[in-house]
Amino acid sequence: MKRRLLTVLLAGVLAAALTGCGGSDKGGDSGSDSGSGSGDSGSKSVKVAASATPHAEILEEAKGLLEAEGYELEVTVFNDYVQPNEVVESGDFDANYFQHIPYLESFNEEKGTHLVNAGGIHYEPFGIYPGTKKSLDELAEGDAIAVPNDTTNEARALLLLQDNGVITLKEGAGLNATVNDIEENVKNVEIVELEAAQVSRVVDEVAFVVLNGNYALEGGYSVKSDAIAYEQSDSEAAKTYVNVIAVKEGNEENEAIQALVNVLKSDDIKKFIDEKYDGAVIAFED
Numbered sequence: 001m002k003r004r005l006l007t008v009l010l011a012g013v014l015a016a017a018l019t020g021c022g023g024s025d026k027g028g029d030s031g032s033d034s035g036s037g038s039g040d041s042g043s044k045s046v047k048v049a050a051s052a053t054p055h056a057e058i059l060e061e062a063k064g065l066l067e068a069e070g071y072e073l074e075v076t077v078f079n080d081y082v083q084p085n086e087v088v089e090s091g092d093f094d095a096n097y098f099q100h101i102p103y104l105e106s107f108n109e110e111k112g113t114h115l116v117n118a119g120g121i122h123y124e125p126f127g128i129y130p131g132t133k134k135s136l137d138e139l140a141e142g143d144a145i146a147v148p149n150d151t152t153n154e155a156r157a158l159l160l161l162q163d164n165g166v167i168t169l170k171e172g173a174g175l176n177a178t179v180n181d182i183e184e185n186v187k188n189v190e191i192v193e194l195e196a197a198q199v200s201r202v203v204d205e206v207a208f209v210v211l212n213g214n215y216a217l218e219g220g221y222s223v224k225s226d227a228i229a230y231e232q233s234d235s236e237a238a239k240t241y242v243n244v245i246a247v248k249e250g251n252e253e254n255e256a257i258q259a260l261v262n263v264l265k266s267d268d269i270k271k272f273i274d275e276k277y278d279g280a281v282i283a284f285e286d
Contacts, residue, residue, distance in 0.1 A: 045072045046256045048245075049084035051098035052077050054122070054273070054281045055243070058264065059097060061272045065263045071256055088248055089113045095257060097121065100241040114249040119261035120242035120284045122273060124213040126156045127227030128164065131206040136164060136228060141187050143207035149193035154178060156237045157210035158191075164229045167191075175240060213280035223279030233285040242284045 046066070050056040059075045066073045076093070078084045084096040085107050099107075101117060108115055131146070133139065145166070147157035155177040161167050168184035169177050179191050192206060199209050200219030208228070209219075216223050223230065231238045245261055247254070263269065270283040 044070060044256075045074055046095070046260050047074045047076070047093045048260070049076050049078050049087050049093045049096040049098070051081075051084075052079070054277060055097045057276070058122070058269065058273065062260070062263050062269055065266060065268060066260060069259045069263065071259055073260070085111070085113060085115055085246070088115060088246060091248065094251070094254070095245050095247045095260065097243065097245050099246060100243055102240065104244065104246055115246045116249045116252055117244040118247045118252040118257050119245045119265065120239075120286065121245060121261075121264045122281050123231070123233070123238045123242045123284050124280060125223065125227075125231040125282055126153075126160050126210060126212050126237065127216055127221075127223055127230035127279075128160060129200075129203070129209050129211055129216060129219075129221050129226055130228060131203040131208050133207045134228075136166065136208070139166065139187055139189070139207060142190060143187065144190040144192050144205070146192040146194055146199045146202050146206045146209045148196035148199055148210070148212075150196060151176070151178075153196055153212060154193065156212070156231070156241075158182070159235070159237055160210060160229065160231060163231075163235065174236060213277075217278075217280055223277075225278075227279065230279070233282070238282075238284065 048059055050059055056075055056077045059073060063073045078098070081098065081103070084098050087093040088096050095118065104115055104117065107113060128136070133143070145161065148154055152175065155175045158167065158169060158177045158179070158181070159175070162169050166189060167182050170181045170183045173181035179193065182191070192202070194202065196212070196215055199211055200215055200221070203209055203219070211219065211221070213223055216227070221227070245257070245264065247257055251257060265283070273281055273283045
């Protein structure tokens with residue numbers, strides 16, 4: 001098995017693209033030319049910049065609900081992670097929906113923007129999936145568990161293993177945790193670190209794999225049906241990596257923004273998310 005895992009490791013290419021895209025094309029439904037609601041609580045339109053999946057899809061579902069509240073929702077899809085923040089900062093758009101809080105904070109620091117979180121909507125959970133074993137009750141001395149090797153994803157994987165009693169991490173390790181922070185490992189589990197895209201490919205060689213939602217789907221897993229365990233809304237990772245509605249500072253209490261957030265956190269949208277994404281996307285509960 002070790003020879004096979006080494007082969008996978010060497011074959012894997014380190015994923016370096018956290019955010020950047022060279023292209024900045026935008027498309028999708030830009031709605032009418034009616035005025036933006038930025039800084040104007042009297043406006044009846046709300047312009048939102050979004051990524052295509054799942055963000056714009058969720059917003060499209062919300063249009064009718066928001067219309068019932070008296071607001072027209074205009075959604076424009078962007079294919080990069082820079083312009084959606086720039087157009088909110090400039091006031092051309094009222095809000096965006098594509099990013100988690102660490103990226104928002106990093107962008108503000110690097111670009112000098114003034115964007116804030118107006119409401120957490122969804123997160124994309126990490127899950128523990130079966131490899132050669134189907135239940136954590138079957139975990140035996142020396143079993144191997146494959147996890148992603150990049151900093152953020154490895155920490156989330158280790159925290160999930162800790163939450164499910166497999167290991168114990170040093171106090172305060174949190175979302176910076178690495179294998180060096182494992183304090184207790186009662187069953188001497190071997191943590192196999194692989195490039196994220198490679199983890200699902202070794203399911204026949206390890207007891208369990210720990211994957212985020214998109215790689216789980218690519219690996220043929222149903223998050224809802226196949227995950228042995230996954231991050232809950234009250235987990236440190238979910239609270240940190242929740243995808244948010246972002247607005248320019250000072251607009252978070254705007255009536256139109258509040259109406260948008262309330263609709264996106266409604267039971268109707270929660271049901272849509274649950275049914276459409278099979279657990280790969282989960283509505284965030286404050």
